[in-house]
Amino acid sequence: MSVYCFFCEMELTDRYILQDGARLSNSIAHYPEKQGIFQNTPALLELETIELLGLLRHARDYRSEVYKLRLLGHQAEEQGGNMDDIKMKSYNDYEEATKKVWVIENIIKDRIGYYPQKVTENFLAMYLERIQQSQKKQMVMKQKKVQSR
Numbered sequence: 001m002s003v004y005c006f007f008c009e010m011e012l013t014d015r016y017i018l019q020d021g022a023r024l025s026n027s028i029a030h031y032p033e034k035q036g037i038f039q040n041t042p043a044l045l046e047l048e049t050i051e052l053l054g055l056l057r058h059a060r061d062y063r064s065e066v067y068k069l070r071l072l073g074h075q076a077e078e079q080g081g082n083m084d085d086i087k088m089k090s091y092n093d094y095e096e097a098t099k100k101v102w103v104i105e106n107i108i109k110d111r112i113g114y115y116p117q118k119v120t121e122n123f124l125a126m127y128l129e130r131i132q133q134s135q136k137k138q139m140v141m142k143q144k145k146v147q148s149r
Helices: 034-038 041-045 049-078 084-112 121-134
Strands: 002-005 010-013
Touching: 034 049, 034 084, 041 084, 049 084, 049 121
Parallel strands: none
Antiparallel strands: 002 010
């Protein structure tokens, strides 16, 4: 359902129609599953920013793992092994992992203006704390006092 808001000059869905000074709620799955990085871009765009930050961490870890496999393939090849198939797969995997990192970074940059260089446990905890703090203060205006003469 949607309602037209004359103040905002737009249609608002149920998510944005709030009562009693409540703030917009964030549904947060703080630690998304690692396989979440393989979602397509439209699905990633639907996630909360905190979820994307967690996925960025997973995606960067995955890219590092794939890169290490590439290095192992090079080492095996230097020792005389025929690693053409493995080497080609590792290059493709690394390219896909890098593209996924860039997609997630760009979504985050679009939302908050930058993407973090490092996504640590401390960074995620502080971000989550800010979200929780921002939901505590209600949006209520104090009534004007009318002075009697």
